[in-house]
Amino acid sequence: MSSCAFSTCTLQNNELMCNKHLVQFKRNSISTDLSYPKMTWHNSTTCQQSGRRLQCKALNVENNNNYNFLKGNVFQLDDVIEAQQFDRQILSAIFEVAREMETIEKMSRGNQLLKGYLMATLFYEPSTRTRLSFESAMKRLGGEVLTTENAREFSSAAKGETLEDTIRTVEGYSDIIVMRHFESGAARRAAMTANIPVINAGDGPGQHPTQALLDVYTIEREIGKLDGIKVGLVGDLANGRTVRSLAYLLAKYNDVKIYFVSPEVVKMKDDIKEYLTSKGIKWEESADLMEVASKCDVVYQTRIQKERFGERIDLYDEARGKYIVNRDVLSVMQEHAVIMHPLPRLDEITVEVDGDPRAAYFRQAKNGLFIRMALLKLLLLGW
Template sequence: MEKIEKGTPESEVLRGHLMATLFYEPSTRTRLSFESAMKRLGGEVLTTENAREFSSAAKGETLEDTIRTVEGYADIIVMRHFESGAARRAAMTAGVPVINAGDGPGQHPTQALLDVYTIEREIGRLDGLSLGLVGDLANGRTVRSLAYLIAKYQDVKIYFVSPDVVKMKDDIKEYLTSKGIDLYEEARGKYIVDRKVLDVLPKHSIIMHPLPRLDEITPDVDADPRAAYFRQATNGLYIRMALLKLLLLGW
């Protein structure tokens, strides 16, 4: 995938196309990433953040009716919703493409795509990986989506590291087991990546995070070349550009 450097003239391949971002949960990074992707390809954007509170949904309008209305305004809809499965409902209703930008504790597929793209760029392969998923694994849609996607590659080992109360749910574990993925579960009392963690982390490894990191990664980690999370965020732009082009024009 060809990168677009800062200052590079924007493409015009999606000129005349309009994207609607319909966010029932606030998410500045994901929304801006999609909007930047669309604009860099020459398209235009209709945007709303926190539609749950400030749209007709607050008056009781169904998701299906909202989608039927918005599809009349735009060529593609990017939606984040607080309910698992909402993106599938929207896609079944809409006559235009719907991109799932996160649905409750369900899935976040574009995050998974940018995650595997980041891994491949940083490490150079996707087969034979050892991957540690750390934190709230029961409710984290980013780790759920990544687990599903990384299972498509060969000889992958996954370590689930979480408190007992938020262990990875059985549906993911059963799926990974069916794909022959080796699983290891650990519960530790502290889930902060700091300089002490870096001291024992292999030199060829990378640290990723969907952001915001809050207190999970200390700022003194940022200067380490293994800290890939800001590069990871930038990669989201390129992945979403590719996805918009694919859905609106074909490849």
């Protein structure tokens, strides 16, 4: 995708104007029937000259105009790194593509939409659902997968190779990279290095944007709306990248209220609270799961993450088991409400809950396939 990484850009007479800088732009060199909106770019960017085209990377995009997502148009984002990249309009359009992917998955086992494309999965941390759903998504659309499940131990990283060198090497073998890393900010580093799309599949305690996308998609499918909802985020809120990313996306919607329910040692960090306040989102901390569950449309439970505590096992033991979703919690929940969990779970949701129709976490996991199919299609082919 050709774009410009200055502060503001507008397309005027086939020329992309960025502040007082001028970048030549030829529509027919990329796609037909393009209509680029005015955009504002944020955070780190890089530009690289390639022949007669200037290729730039930008990680955060805010769309300032109404924009029609027409088939054949390029996707607005080069990479998927953090939840702040998305606005409501893009989210709605992605969800529409995801619904198309549901139809493809149900009606056809031989779709060839991404035939000839290769996806590399670099996972420096253990994963089951995320890695397999990305690989399934690629194969459902006819693409192929190059995978390394434990890159931290079984790749050249174990020999001391830098992340940047790994990315430069892997991009020579593939068309898109999906990466999970143990360090917050690693996905951004990868995206700034690569000349192909990079998807953040979780970077330490940082973010997990594709999980947040599937979570919001699930809420819309289960509750029927996103404006005016009440969501209880429960469990490890300090280290949980899923709840951090979800909070960023929920802030896009109107009249949302978020309740934070967690042990003291893993409370939600101030940066998320300050962000929500800046966006006019009401939030409240509570120690009473039963009270919160009785008010909420969504109870989003998370695992207390032992791996984030290091040697402080005493703190882990203090936090684990304090808030458990069980039949007692179900008894106070509203009939339309749902229970969600990014999985894997330990004992924070009892198995007796699984049979209740409000237990949405396995449907939530399946929705991850459709969202990731949509993202692969959009990043590689556009709308």
